Amino acid sequence: MGRCCKCNGRLLCMCLLPCMMTGHLLIYILVSVFVTISYSPPKITIHYIAPGISANSSELASYPLGPFWNLRLEDSALWNQLQHAWDRQYNPILRGNITGIMRKSKVELLPEIENDCVSDCVSRKCSVPRMHGLNSLPEQMKAFISSMHCREYPLLINQPGMCRRNNSSFGLDSPMLIMAIKTQVGNFENRQAIRETWGRSGLVKGESNKKGGLVRTVFLLGRQDSSTGPHPDLKNLLELENQKYSDILQWDFRDTFFNLTLKDLLFWNWLQQYCPTAVFVFKGDDDVFVRTDALLDYLHKRWEEHNLWRVRTNETDNDLDLFVGDVINNAMPNREPSTKYYIPEHFYKGRYPAYAGGGGVVYSGSLALRLKEVSERIRLFPIDDVYLGMCLDRLGLSPIHHPGFLTFDLPESDRGNVCAYRSVLLVHKRNPKQMLTLWKQLQNLPGQC
Ligand SMILES: *[C@@H]1O[C@H](CO)[C@@H](O)[C@H](O)[C@H]1NC(C)=O
Ligand SMILES: *[C@@H]1O[C@H](CO)[C@@H](O)[C@H](O)[C@H]1NC(C)=O
Ligand SMILES: *[C@@H]1O[C@H](CO)[C@@H](O)[C@H](O)[C@H]1NC(C)=O
Ligand SMILES: *[C@@H]1O[C@H](CO)[C@@H](O)[C@H](O)[C@H]1NC(C)=O
Numbered sequence: 001m002g003r004c005c006k007c008n009g010r011l012l013c014m015c016l017l018p019c020m021m022t023g024h025l026l027i028y029i030l031v032s033v034f035v036t037i038s039y040s041p042p043k044i045t046i047h048y049i050a051p052g053i054s055a056n057s058s059e060l061a062s063y064p065l066g067p068f069w070n071l072r073l074e075d076s077a078l079w080n081q082l083q084h085a086w087d088r089q090y091n092p093i094l095r096g097n098i099t100g101i102m103r104k105s106k107v108e109l110l111p112e113i114e115n116d117c118v119s120d121c122v123s124r125k126c127s128v129p130r131m132h133g134l135n136s137l138p139e140q141m142k143a144f145i146s147s148m149h150c151r152e153y154p155l156l157i158n159q160p161g162m163c164r165r166n167n168s169s170f171g172l173d174s175p176m177l178i179m180a181i182k183t184q185v186g187n188f189e190n191r192q193a194i195r196e197t198w199g200r201s202g203l204v205k206g207e208s209n210k211k212g213g214l215v216r217t218v219f220l221l222g223r224q225d226s227s228t229g230p231h232p233d234l235k236n237l238l239e240l241e242n243q244k245y246s247d248i249l250q251w252d253f254r255d256t257f258f259n260l261t262l263k264d265l266l267f268w269n270w271l272q273q274y275c276p277t278a279v280f281v282f283k284g285d286d287d288v289f290v291r292t293d294a295l296l297d298y299l300h301k302r303w304e305e306h307n308l309w310r311v312r313t314n315e316t317d318n319d320l321d322l323f324v325g326d327v328i329n330n331a332m333p334n335r336e337p338s339t340k341y342y343i344p345e346h347f348y349k350g351r352y353p354a355y356a357g358g359g360g361v362v363y364s365g366s367l368a369l370r371l372k373e374v375s376e377r378i379r380l381f382p383i384d385d386v387y388l389g390m391c392l393d394r395l396g397l398s399p400i401h402h403p404g405f406l407t408f409d410l411p412e413s414d415r416g417n418v419c420a421y422r423s424v425l426l427v428h429k430r431n432p433k434q435m436l437t438l439w440k441q442l443q444n445l446p447g448q449c
């Protein structure tokens, strides 16, 4: 009995094992063939079209499926061409020592390689890029192209003491948060409402009342006068305002939509010079509402996590790279000529990199300084939040999405409900009166909800 069983077992083994193995192989082959046949490449879903366009898909332009940075030359798009030239110039493999080139380039290399330059705007030695069909473009696009080589404009109103300790001439305070708010000369009421509510300068408590931090608010302005359209002369009023509040930064460039990117660049320059130890930077519009206390809590948490990580990994010289906002992925340029966001295909080809909507974003101070540096190698782009996305992309970073950044507002039914603001960090858009009302309502939020 035992022997027979053993014998049967061996027989079974010798017979069945090869059969089973062949069977498995067959199944494997069948499955692979099936998968190969039925495979279709993943579709890239377009989540979002840069704002201002009608939802008419036939008006959307074609775009390449490749990655955002693309060394292939897009021969008919001006920005891509200009950027391509810089990419080659600053390519560390082709050129070796980038820092050496960066330092040299402004004086020697640039004019040699192509006849334009970054900083020399005043003497008009720089050439304006030539572009096919320039004359048929909207005015703002033409104005942008003819000044896109300029990035240095003098300060008209400065705040050198913003981060000085107790107004003394030595020692810097390190604000936990510096709030840089894009505004225009005429928006006195917005600025005042911000000062009285979420943009208060000074020590601000966190929402959970544990740790707050020092907050400093500055307003970023360009020039608004007869050259930007019919504007009443508000120069003296602005000066009075600045005497009273000392929080205005104004540069000598036309304050227009396509010049907003300049506010980022020039603010970074200012930050590096006058407030380099700020821990975090908020940059946003003057028609948003920020729950500064909740934002401080969030930032404290990130900061503490980072410090813990630093201690644990012993990487003491690693700075925090935080960039957070309402992130938009796979957006395409707006090709609708009637909108203010219109970017013609002759100017830029390709998708936009991931970027955070410009209503308001927060990033770490150390990252601001790195953004400043990398921006010197990226051509100006007329849409400021997209430009920030390009700079981040170049640093190999991605913006972090936070659902508390509501740049498209709360659902309409929730706007009147105070408790709906509990999880909000930023909401767009609120006028000055709404800011004051909301501020008052939110004073004792946790008790109510
Ligand atoms: C979409 O665009 C096409 C052609 O440009 C036009 O005929 C059509 O009316 C548009 N549809 C909408 C809903 O705007
Ligand atoms: C890069 O070039 C700069 C200036 O030419 C020089 O000071 C620096 O030491 C160089 N760095 C390296 C890694 O070669
Ligand atoms: C500066 O301000 C801090 C509080 O922010 C205070 O403790 C300190 O005494 C002040 N120093 C001077 C010289 O006023
Ligand atoms: C500096 O001092 C002035 C009064 O002398 C005060 O109004 C202002 O708020 C102070 N600035 C800062 C940043 O503390």
Ligand SMILES: *[C@@H]1O[C@H](CO)[C@@H](O)[C@H](O)[C@H]1NC(C)=O
Binding pocket: 140, 141, 143, 144, 147, 252, 253, 254, 255, 256, 258, 259
């Ligand atoms: C930006 O500002 C500069 C300097 O004032 C001006 O020459 C240029 O036309 C402006 N660009 C736009 C798009 O308005």
Ligand SMILES: *[C@@H]1O[C@H](CO)[C@@H](O)[C@H](O)[C@H]1NC(C)=O
Binding pocket: 314
């Ligand atoms: C951390 O790094 C420092 C020098 O960089 C070294 O002296 C120290 O021993 C390191 N500590 C640990 C726990 O690795």
